[in-house]
Amino acid sequence: RKEVEQDPGPFNVPEGATVAFNCTYSNSASQSFFWYRQDCRKEPKLLMSVYSSGNEDGRFTAQLNRASQYISLLIRDSKLSDSATYLCVVNQASGGYNKLIFGAGTRLAVHP
Amino acid sequence: EAQVTQNPRYLITVTGKKLTVTCSQNMNHEYMSWYRQDPGLGLRQIYYSMNVEVTDKGDVPEGYKVSRKEKRNFPLILESPSPNQTSLYFCASSLGTPLSSYNEQFFGPGTRLTVL
Numbered sequence: 001r002k003e004v005e006q007d008p009g010p011f012n013v014p015e016g017a018t019v020a021f022n023c024t025y026s027n028s029a030s031q032s033f034f035w036y037r038q039d040c041r042k043e044p045k046l047l048m049s050v051y052s053s054g055n056e057d058g059r060f061t062a063q064l065n066r067a068s069q070y071i072s073l074l075i076r077d078s079k080l081s082d083s084a085t086y087l088c089v090v091n092q093a094s095g096g097y098n099k100l101i102f103g104a105g106t107r108l109a110v111h112p
Numbered sequence: 113e114a115q116v117t118q119n120p121r122y123l124i125t126v127t128g129k130k131l132t133v134t135c136s137q138n139m140n141h142e143y144m145s146w147y148r149q150d151p152g153l154g155l156r157q158i159y160y161s162m163n164v165e166v167t168d169k170g171d172v173p174e175g176y177k178v179s180r181k182e183k184r185n186f187p188l189i190l191e192s193p194s195p196n197q198t199s200l201y202f203c204a205s206s207l208g209t210p211l212s213s214y215n216e217q218f219f220g221p222g223t224r225l226t227v228l
Contacts, residue, residue: 002154004154008152031211032211032212041222042221042222043202043219043220043221043222044155044202044219045219046216046217049212087154087155091211098209098211099157099160099170099171100157100210100211100217101154102147102154102155102156103154104152104153104154105154
């Protein structure tokens with residue numbers, strides 16, 4: 001089983017739609033969670049951290065369910081510019097060192 | 113402008129010909145890391161460095177070497193490249209271990225390597 005699993009998509013949605021991505025992680029001891037955005041052929045960039053109580057940044061809402069070990073990202077009122085791959089990232093303690101584990105990403109295509 | 117730079121951006125080479133991919137950051141970050149990204153897989157960490165002269169293996173270190181002689185530079189060395197090292201490589205840096213948005217990890221633009 002992969003340590004971080006995401007539906008690869010693509011999710012094809014019209015402008016203005018609401019879309020949600022889920023991500024599951026295997027290590028119950030993970031403490032830090034993030035969503036990164038990666039445009040085609042570009043580097044990943046931090047979109048937002050995910051906090052236990054859930055958090056919102058404009059049209060983006062991230063939620064964490066520790067009991068079920070999944071993280072979600074909700075995008076409201078989708079824009080063409082939201083088209084990208086969204087990477088779920090989780091920390092994992094290994095040999096006294098914390099490292100980040102990246103999911104393979106979920107691709108979003110917003111069309112007019 | 114705060115940034116992470118990598119060179120070259122694109123490279124096609126042949127099996128066994130040693131190569132170096134340079135990485136440099138101008139943000140005085142202590143932590144630097146190399147990842148490779150392959151289709152259907154998440155970014156996988158190759159090596160990381162927590163400070164000058166401190167480097168350690170990530171998840172997929174075989175066939176790679178790194179050095180950290182200066183804080184700003186973290187080159188990735190392939191002594192004898194093989195076709196299975198064909199991939200998209202990213203260098204990244206952060207103030208400290210990137211476990212919070214305070215220690216946000218900044219990525220370079222990527223190096224697309226093809227080994228024939």
